[in-house]
Amino acid sequence: MAYPLITNCPVCSKQLKITKLQCTHCHTTVENEFQLSKFAALGQDQLQFIETFLKCRGNIKEVEKELGISYPTVRGKLDDIITSLGYTTNKKMEIDKKKIVSMLEKGEITAEEAIHLLKEGEL
Template identity: 45%
Template sequence: MNYKAPGQCPICGDELKITSLGCSTCKTKLEGHFTGCKFCRLPDEQLEFIEVFIKCRGNIKDVEKELGISYPTVRNRLEGVIQALGYSIDKTGDYTEERKNSQITSEKRQLILNALENGELSPQEAAQQLRKLGK
């Protein structure tokens, strides 16, 4: 039986990282730090909403009928999904992907330090990569 991997830590609520993958056919195993897809991190309620939204081809009136909720509730749920996927509305009203540069940089820095600690990088290589991150 396959279970859906949780997207958030049940203790602190932070994003969980995938650290191993395995093939059920040939038994190949991969270990490392992998990120799941954006949709994998969404709670079941939002995934169900997305499924209905797609099934209704984005027609909000049809989503209203299918879920038995009002137009403002459909809009609010849609906004919630959009934000959960990492998008926000810019000043022109368009959606733009929110890049958390500090978080991305922090994660990359941690990967470099882990590689240094594991002997995968020399101190010089690690310093060079860290300098590139600072630019």
């Protein structure tokens, strides 16, 4: 039975190093220090969200429908994942007003969500 990969030590909570890989077919073993992907540190919920986001080809409106959550919630989840991957999100990033209007015209966001985004840009 295979267990999910853990990335932090259960004793001290520091990051673990992967030092051994083994083939399940021929039992060849390779030992060395292997680097984990940044995605290995994400939680199961975050990975499922990324999978849904990719399946929807990054269309936030489709992600909303698929998960039954609002546009601001989708953005919040994306920001959380971006932060977990070690990047910073700038909440005060300049909002592209033309892009918001275009998204509204295409039906990708609601009028309420457009207003929220425009107000967010005024922070």
